[in-house]
Amino acid sequence: MDDRQFRNAMGKFATGVNVIATEVGGEVYGMTANAFMSVSLDPKLIVISIGDKAKMLERIRQSGRFSVNVLSCEQQDESMRFAGQKQFEDKFEFDRLGETPVVKDALCQLSCEVYNEHVEGDHVLFVGKVEKLALEDGDPLIFNCGKYRRLEAPEEVLSK
Template sequence: MDDRQFRNAMGKFATGVNVIATEVDGETYGMTANAFMSVSLDPKLIVISIGDKAKMLERIRESGKFSVNVLSCEQQEESMRFAGQKQFEDKFEFDELAGVPVVENAVCQLSCEVYNEHTEGDHVLFIGKVNDLAMTEADPLIFNCGKYRRLEAMEEVK
């Protein structure tokens, strides 16, 4: 199988859309990602996956902390901004949670410190210990088969 075929197969799995953010030397950085999951309740751990060529990789290593911001279905523009899909003249203003930059109005904001890291293939998995979180009542932004999507409730199967 070639890289494109594998990538297309992985795109069949619907994911939420997240912005990973960190701060280094007073400058805040964000990156759109969908490789995120929970790992443990005790301690409260999550994992994010960052490509080994991404600028965010060294920034997280340097800061030792990051946030995961689960975007709402109203935040496609924020996703596009931090994925480099769309350019903006204005500087993005982040909020803060437990000393870490977060995206305002995200469905969920997780403030994390790097707990561990593992290099696997061409990505680095950062295990983050969640120090604080905040949530809002909104539907998440979904990404599937190369397109942004919204959730739609289905009838229960009986």
Template sequence: MDDRQFRNAMGKFATGVTVVATEVDSKVHGMTANAFMSVSLNPKLVVVSIAEKAQMLEKIYQSGKFSVNILAANQQELSMIFAGQVKNHQDVEFDQLGGVPVLPGAVVQITCEVTASHVEGDHTLFIGKVTNIQLEDSEPLIYYSGNYRLLAEG
């Protein structure tokens, strides 16, 4: 199989859209990611997968903490900004939750302390111990087969 076939196959798995954020030297850094999942209930752990070439990789190593912001249906532009798809944009405002930057209006804001990192292939998996969670009652942004989607009533 070639790289394109693998990417196309993985794109058939519908995911939520997240922005992973951290702060280093009073500057907030963020990136769009859909490689996120829960790992454990006790203790409460999540994992994010960051490409070795991503600038965010070193930032998470430096800060030792991060947030995962599950985007709401009306936050597609934020996803595009943090994926580098929107070049001319205004600065994005962040709130703080337990000293970690989070995006206001996200369906879920999760803050974490890094407990482990594992290099696998061309990515690093950061295991985060959940330190705080904030929930909103809104619809999530969905990504499927290379396109943004919305949940449909079933």
């Protein structure tokens, strides 16, 4: 199989959209990602996957911390900004959760310390120990088959 076919196959799995953020030398950096999952309740651990050519990789290594920000369906612009899909003239203003920069109004903000790191293929998996979290109500932004999507309840659920 070729790389494009593999990417298309992986794109069939619908995911939430996240912005990973970190701070190095007083400068905050963000990157859109969808490779994120929970790992453990005790201790509270999550994992993110960062490509080995991504600038964010060394930034997380330098800072030793990062945030995961689960975007709402109203935050497609934020996703596009940090994916480099759309240019904005204004500088993005991050909020803070503890010592970590976070995206304002994200459905979930997780402030993490790097707990472990694993090199796997052309990506690095960062295991983060969740130190603080904040939750908001709303529906998540979804990505599937190369497109942004929203959750929609099936008709049979709506009619009940």
